[in-house]
Amino acid sequence: MNLDCTGRQGALFACSTLVGGALGIVISMVVNLALIEISISPFFSMYFGVLFILVGCLILWRVLSHESPDPLQMKRLHLSIFAGTIILSGALCFLLDRKIFVGLAPWMKVPLYMTLGLAVAFALTFSIVDVLNYVIGFFQNSVAKPVVESSQQVFLVLIVSIAMGVVFGFTFGLLDVEDEEVYHMRVALMREEHYCYPMGILLGAISGFGNEYYRQKDDYAGYQAETSCVSV
Incomplete structure (x- = not known):
């Protein structure tokens, strides 16, 4: 029975790691495409700008309105700073015009694209x-435990998600993908994706493996608690 349990746990770790890696590729591709569209399309710049400002304000409102004990004040501060970064990303979307930023040195553009990449990766990751969570719960007969809880x-x-956004935005700005002509942009994007x-x-x-580790750890803690109650 222990061997079966160990084999099942190993299979879950392997599956979670593979799924996490596959989602990492998808997030990389979507973030890079979003950064291109924000740079060259006024419509997408406005769309993402409004979206990020709304998401940032929603996070900030939930953090400030949530009553918590003193030990959580530092977490509230971190979340408030993060929400402010998302709002700043929305403001950058309205300012990031390719005609204005074309030709600028990478050290001036890289921080902007890192901030935007962070916001895009965050929104995309938590949407996924x-x-x-919804799909797994839908196909379960009983009440299912969410993937991330x-x-x-x-x-x-x-x-x-923050690390992904920062890395992808850094690579995007450093390689000057947005400065390429339209017919060369696909080649530049492929070159950047080679690194991303x-x-x-x-x-x-790493995210998939760590998520499964915490998931099994919580299940084991719950099992230990139930065993203690039965023993008493």
């Missing part, structure tokens, strides 16, 4: 998590 899992996904895909796979795999 919500969809996965505990505070440790949420914090892990948050850190990985491995990082997406690595960070996604």
